[in-house]
Amino acid sequence: xxxxxxxxxxxEGVTIDLAPALLGSGYVHGYPSPITDLFHPTQAGYSTYAxxxxxxxx
Amino acid sequence: MRRMLQAVPIGVIAVAAVFVTSVPASAAPLAGTPDTxxxxxxxxxxxxxxxxxxxxxxxxxxxxxxxxxxxxEPKIKLVSNLACSGATTADVIAQAQKVxxxxxLVTVTVGGNDLQVGAIAGACLLQADPAACVALxxxxxxxxxxxxxxxxxxxTYRAIAAAAPKAQIVVxxxxxxxxxxxxxxxxxxxNASTL
Numbered sequence: 001x002x003x004x005x006x007x008x009x010x011x012e013g014v015t016i017d018l019a020p021a022l023l024g025s026g027y028v029h030g031y032p033s034p035i036t037d038l039f040h041p042t043q044a045g046y047s048t049y050a051x052x053x054x055x056x057x058x
Numbered sequence: 059m060r061r062m063l064q065a066v067p068i069g070v071i072a073v074a075a076v077f078v079t080s081v082p083a084s085a086a087p088l089a090g091t092p093d094t095x096x097x098x099x100x101x102x103x104x105x106x107x108x109x110x111x112x113x114x115x116x117x118x119x120x121x122x123x124x125x126x127x128x129x130x131e132p133k134i135k136l137v138s139n140l141a142c143s144g145a146t147t148a149d150v151i152a153q154a155q156k157v158x159x160x161x162x163l164v165t166v167t168v169g170g171n172d173l174q175v176g177a178i179a180g181a182c183l184l185q186a187d188p189a190a191c192v193a194l195x196x197x198x199x200x201x202x203x204x205x206x207x208x209x210x211x212x213x214t215y216r217a218i219a220a221a222a223p224k225a226q227i228v229v230x231x232x233x234x235x236x237x238x239x240x241x242x243x244x245x246x247x248x249n250a251s252t253l
Contacts, residue, residue: 040109050127
């Protein structure tokens with residue numbers, strides 16, 4: 001939501017590209033170190049991130 | 059995000075980041091063919107790859123993070139990964155000062171730590187401190203409702219553009235944290251609020 005709001009004002013001196021939404025790319029269960037890594041994506045989630053960014057680049 | 063903080067306080071976990079550390083950046087020389095996208099990664103834990111494991115440094119940069127994954131692409135060369143867990147927009151503005159001017163691609167994920175979402179998650183979701191939960195959510199809402207975070211993000215993006223005028227700046231959103239098929243209404247609402 002924040003980035004979307006930024007995009008609405010992107011003409012204010014800066015141009016950005018938004019990576020597509022990252023559907024289901026995070027997962028909060030089953031981390032080997034839940035205290036450290038809780039609420040962050042898994043390795044699979046980051047692969048989805050990379051795909052989203054490549055989409056924005058292309 | 060605003061709706062998430064007002065209606066479902068625990069939803070702030072969607073942008074949670076925990077650590078406040080930094081790592082010195084190297085002004086790596088740009089290299090590659092003219093078609094190579096010289097690339098610098100900026101941002102917080104989501105940019106560093108926290109959650110991916112096998113951390114390389116105190117910033118919790120992971121080989122599984124998206125900067126490393128993009129670096130494996132034939133046309134992309136990661137010349138500097140400055141992302142660091144815990145980074146706020148102010149930290150990313152400092153990161154931006156280290157971006158080589160000729161960089162062609164910059165990615166950035168930032169904003170969650172400005173809202174102190176790690177602290178909110180601890181206080182609210184883990185129910186560690188209900189009073190702190192309310193206070194932290196109030197602070198986060200203030201930043202959102204008064205466009206203070208938005209202005210900080212814009213300032214961040216401008217700093218990146220100033221440092222690397224020819225770079226494509228790709229801003230990532232934060233991910234949905236739960237399976238889209240979840241039957242847990244709380245998880246579903248958090249997912250919906252993230253999008």
